[in-house]
Amino acid sequence: MVSAASLAALPATSASAAPGDPGEPLEVDVCVVGGGLSGLTAARDLVAAGKSVVVLEGRDRAGGRVYGMTLGDGTVTEGGAEFIGPTQDRIAALAQSLGVQTFPTYNTGKNVYYRSNKRSTYATDGLLGAVPPDWGVVDLELAMTTLSGMAATITPGRPWTAAKAEEWDSQTFHTWSRLNTVSAGARFLFDAFISSTLSVRSKEVSLLYVLNYIASAGNAANAGNIDRLINTAGGGQELRITGGSQEIPLRLAAQLGDRVKLNTRVRRITLDGGPRALVESDALQVSAKRVIVAMSPQQTASIEFRPGLPASRAQLIQRFPMGSVAKFVAVYPTPFWRADGLTGQAVADSGAIDATFDNSPADGSRGLLMGFVNQTNMRRLHGKSDAEIATACLASFVKLFGAQAAAPSHYAYHLWDADPFSGGGPTGIAAPGVLTEFGEALRAPHALIHWAGTETADFWTGYMDGAVRSGERAASEVVALV
Amino acid sequence: MVSAASLAALPATSASAAPGDPGEPLEVDVCVVGGGLSGLTAARDLVAAGKSVVVLEGRDRAGGRVYGMTLGDGTVTEGGAEFIGPTQDRIAALAQSLGVQTFPTYNTGKNVYYRSNKRSTYATDGLLGAVPPDWGVVDLELAMTTLSGMAATITPGRPWTAAKAEEWDSQTFHTWSRLNTVSAGARFLFDAFISSTLSVRSKEVSLLYVLNYIASAGNAANAGNIDRLINTAGGGQELRITGGSQEIPLRLAAQLGDRVKLNTRVRRITLDGGPRALVESDALQVSAKRVIVAMSPQQTASIEFRPGLPASRAQLIQRFPMGSVAKFVAVYPTPFWRADGLTGQAVADSGAIDATFDNSPADGSRGLLMGFVNQTNMRRLHGKSDAEIATACLASFVKLFGAQAAAPSHYAYHLWDADPFSGGGPTGIAAPGVLTEFGEALRAPHALIHWAGTETADFWTGYMDGAVRSGERAASEVVALV
Numbered sequence: 001m002v003s004a005a006s007l008a009a010l011p012a013t014s015a016s017a018a019p020g021d022p023g024e025p026l027e028v029d030v031c032v033v034g035g036g037l038s039g040l041t042a043a044r045d046l047v048a049a050g051k052s053v054v055v056l057e058g059r060d061r062a063g064g065r066v067y068g069m070t071l072g073d074g075t076v077t078e079g080g081a082e083f084i085g086p087t088q089d090r091i092a093a094l095a096q097s098l099g100v101q102t103f104p105t106y107n108t109g110k111n112v113y114y115r116s117n118k119r120s121t122y123a124t125d126g127l128l129g130a131v132p133p134d135w136g137v138v139d140l141e142l143a144m145t146t147l148s149g150m151a152a153t154i155t156p157g158r159p160w161t162a163a164k165a166e167e168w169d170s171q172t173f174h175t176w177s178r179l180n181t182v183s184a185g186a187r188f189l190f191d192a193f194i195s196s197t198l199s200v201r202s203k204e205v206s207l208l209y210v211l212n213y214i215a216s217a218g219n220a221a222n223a224g225n226i227d228r229l230i231n232t233a234g235g236g237q238e239l240r241i242t243g244g245s246q247e248i249p250l251r252l253a254a255q256l257g258d259r260v261k262l263n264t265r266v267r268r269i270t271l272d273g274g275p276r277a278l279v280e281s282d283a284l285q286v287s288a289k290r291v292i293v294a295m296s297p298q299q300t301a302s303i304e305f306r307p308g309l310p311a312s313r314a315q316l317i318q319r320f321p322m323g324s325v326a327k328f329v330a331v332y333p334t335p336f337w338r339a340d341g342l343t344g345q346a347v348a349d350s351g352a353i354d355a356t357f358d359n360s361p362a363d364g365s366r367g368l369l370m371g372f373v374n375q376t377n378m379r380r381l382h383g384k385s386d387a388e389i390a391t392a393c394l395a396s397f398v399k400l401f402g403a404q405a406a407a408p409s410h411y412a413y414h415l416w417d418a419d420p421f422s423g424g425g426p427t428g429i430a431a432p433g434v435l436t437e438f439g440e441a442l443r444a445p446h447a448l449i450h451w452a453g454t455e456t457a458d459f460w461t462g463y464m465d466g467a468v469r470s471g472e473r474a475a476s477e478v479v480a481l482v
Numbered sequence: 483m484v485s486a487a488s489l490a491a492l493p494a495t496s497a498s499a500a501p502g503d504p505g506e507p508l509e510v511d512v513c514v515v516g517g518g519l520s521g522l523t524a525a526r527d528l529v530a531a532g533k534s535v536v537v538l539e540g541r542d543r544a545g546g547r548v549y550g551m552t553l554g555d556g557t558v559t560e561g562g563a564e565f566i567g568p569t570q571d572r573i574a575a576l577a578q579s580l581g582v583q584t585f586p587t588y589n590t591g592k593n594v595y596y597r598s599n600k601r602s603t604y605a606t607d608g609l610l611g612a613v614p615p616d617w618g619v620v621d622l623e624l625a626m627t628t629l630s631g632m633a634a635t636i637t638p639g640r641p642w643t644a645a646k647a648e649e650w651d652s653q654t655f656h657t658w659s660r661l662n663t664v665s666a667g668a669r670f671l672f673d674a675f676i677s678s679t680l681s682v683r684s685k686e687v688s689l690l691y692v693l694n695y696i697a698s699a700g701n702a703a704n705a706g707n708i709d710r711l712i713n714t715a716g717g718g719q720e721l722r723i724t725g726g727s728q729e730i731p732l733r734l735a736a737q738l739g740d741r742v743k744l745n746t747r748v749r750r751i752t753l754d755g756g757p758r759a760l761v762e763s764d765a766l767q768v769s770a771k772r773v774i775v776a777m778s779p780q781q782t783a784s785i786e787f788r789p790g791l792p793a794s795r796a797q798l799i800q801r802f803p804m805g806s807v808a809k810f811v812a813v814y815p816t817p818f819w820r821a822d823g824l825t826g827q828a829v830a831d832s833g834a835i836d837a838t839f840d841n842s843p844a845d846g847s848r849g850l851l852m853g854f855v856n857q858t859n860m861r862r863l864h865g866k867s868d869a870e871i872a873t874a875c876l877a878s879f880v881k882l883f884g885a886q887a888a889a890p891s892h893y894a895y896h897l898w899d900a901d902p903f904s905g906g907g908p909t910g911i912a913a914p915g916v917l918t919e920f921g922e923a924l925r926a927p928h929a930l931i932h933w934a935g936t937e938t939a940d941f942w943t944g945y946m947d948g949a950v951r952s953g954e955r956a957a958s959e960v961v962a963l964v
Contacts, residue, residue, distance in 0.1 A: 169685060170654060170656040170657065170660075170684075170685035171653070171654060171656070171657045171685075172652060172653060172654065172657070172914045172915070174652040174653070174914070175652065175653045175654070175657050178652075200915070201915055201919065202652075203651060203652035203653075203914045203915040203918075204913070204914065204915035204916070204919070205915075267749075298783070298800045301780070301783035301784060301800075302783060302784065302786065304784065304902075305902075307902075308900055308901075308902040310864050310865060310900075311806065311860065311861045311863075311864040311897070311899035311900055312861050312864065314899060314900070314902075314905055314906075315803060315804070315806060315861070315899060315905070315906055318780045318783075318800075318802075318803035318804060318905060318906070319803045319913075320800075321797060321800035321801045322797070322800060324793065324797060375919075376919065378793065379793050379794050379797070379919070381793075382792050382793040382794065383792060415793070417793035417796060417797055418790055418792075418793055418796070419790075420786075420787075420789075420790040420796075423796055423797070423800060424793075424796075424797055424800070431686070431801075431913030431914060431915070431916075432654045432656070432685045432686065432913060432914065433654070433682070433683055433685040433686035433687075433913070434686070434913075436685075437683065437686070437857075437858060437861070
């Protein structure tokens, strides 16, 4: 871990050429490609170790999938990654080192359950809390017990080493969930679990991938489990960041100063067999002893690697697609659902939004309701006008929380699928056959190139904590080599 | 259809600016991105219709996945797409119009079956011919009958419209084949069917995708079926091209003349809402009324689209990975296996090569044996030396065809996964959930951009015939609009 003080004490940059020198590449120890949380974390650790570093980021902002949307009233709220929870030690430590505070996600009252055009409420966190009022609860509990037992055999981040990896990676989660449940209620909740955590449909994802995702919801001392993955209290959605999660990458980028180059999309990485890699972007060229590519695997398809990547890596990046997700946030004078005894959390089987959270600021001075537009629903929004998108999303809010939701003072949304620097969200997923055939290539360094990004994390892959872990791991790989 | 004569009569190019004019884009009616068989076919039809066309190809040759490897003795043989069969009307007509001849694939004698370290031979084409000498034949025949019945309900190229599309696209072919067989022999042959046609493992591919692949092995008058897909006599492997299949794209490119620009990799396609698209490559810029992108979907991830593609298309290209395949060809003084009563065709469950063909020239003056290195085996070759690759592949040939195979006079191979312009082969495949969620985006034009490539074909998708059909279809979409 690096303290802010030690970082601030380092020289601004030890690079030996000014960026933009025509024909003369900037020479650094390490070039980080991607200024999201994983890339910034890697850069921070390397700078603290006395290395010269430059971070090349294609967007006009740092943070990647951690993004603060500004609403019409000036409020900034999370348009991307948002929550922190127990066992997410690395993002928590990073936040603390940056002076960023957390507060509990609002979680008092009941959640809304909307299915088959019927609205009800339930009191408990997690899938089991949401079971329909029938014998589906037994069905779901039996299947969840089976699933938990399977996940317990997974080494997080290395699911292909499990004894039954081949069997579990030969089927979709849909196949498994249908063979292991009989009730419509349990099946709906398994699909909702996949949609709300991965923003894909259960047919798109390997059973092995889901087991690894469950196993990764922990740390070295605490094995991952479903409840920690999906719960608010005691789970991955327990805490929020005061001022918004974007404070973390923005403060990190500010500390890194002019080492972070925005609007600098990398186009080509050339390895000539010598001791340095050449990284070419629209704006500048960098010559580095090592390169850390801190991007989701599929986004690296936009970079030309010379010579081509090893076959396993080249094919992996064709096989790690992003989920489909948008976040929609509406602002109201008060968090009116609280007065109705509701948490603001909901799960729904119809409408544009299938999961919601209370996104209000810590002091509750205004009410912000956030909805996830997942998988098929996300794609239905594309090409729609702003008014059509708002109408569809607000209709969901009204259905779930009542007529008061119809007229927010402001709203904002971010369509991650249409974001050319992300191509979807929240994370890369794997269909059957991918982890067992190509999984090793997720993290295996290639010559002078190392890989970061939340998809490469052992714990909390897909989350901010996984991004931080991956950046720390990539920096530790590189630090002794440059 | 366009005759060679009518094409030759057209002016060389009616473009209004010379390529390379600094800052001044070449103005054409249609810019074709990709000089493989689909792009060249589209260009040919458009030129015949009087349109000005330029074809931008990143490689230093035309043909894409149709590629002639030159052996040490000067022989040219297929390193990529090779065969033509009944109902493949469009590639046959194209070959004929170019004066290219065909001859029957050598198919006299028995095929070799190698499984569990035991070599045997069998007499019939197709999966059923290769069943082990046990009751697995009944098992396989029952499952094949079921599979054929399912495929018969598919509209080729639009599998997502099938009544059971959702069910069939929620599972892998592995899941289906295990639930519908009990014998190890039948299961092996189903896996071999997927490996030898798609170069992936049965766990990687959606049942719906396989059903569509079967249904596409026909034409408008003859419904596709498994036998036509996999057989030599009467099937997709029935005929070869005299002089090698590369003759087709090379002659087509020669007719198109300086309209085909090699070493011209496209980097960006910009649509500004006006009547023209700007296509930027390393070498020149093109301004076109319409653009036909004639590439496998996943390869288009290397192009920057401004503004970004619609969400469904953007996500599709993350979800249509190539199979993993290499072709290895060895040259012998004679086709010695023929004297042993063998066709040169084999299927094997171990070794680098799992399927073979007799690649000798029509006159049998020398013996050429060709082996497919598929899926996991392909990836094992990466990083290996030339000698290691030859040793591994020749060991397969010896195991299947005897000691005479050990010492060819020459050999050559092409590792398609390591080919940066293909990223694998023979074709793009779809995991579960992809065709039902994203399939419409395979062909749906986006503003001024149209899509070609064998992956977009209705019939014989994945084959040369499909590539030609896709080019003809894309040209027909565009011709009335420019």
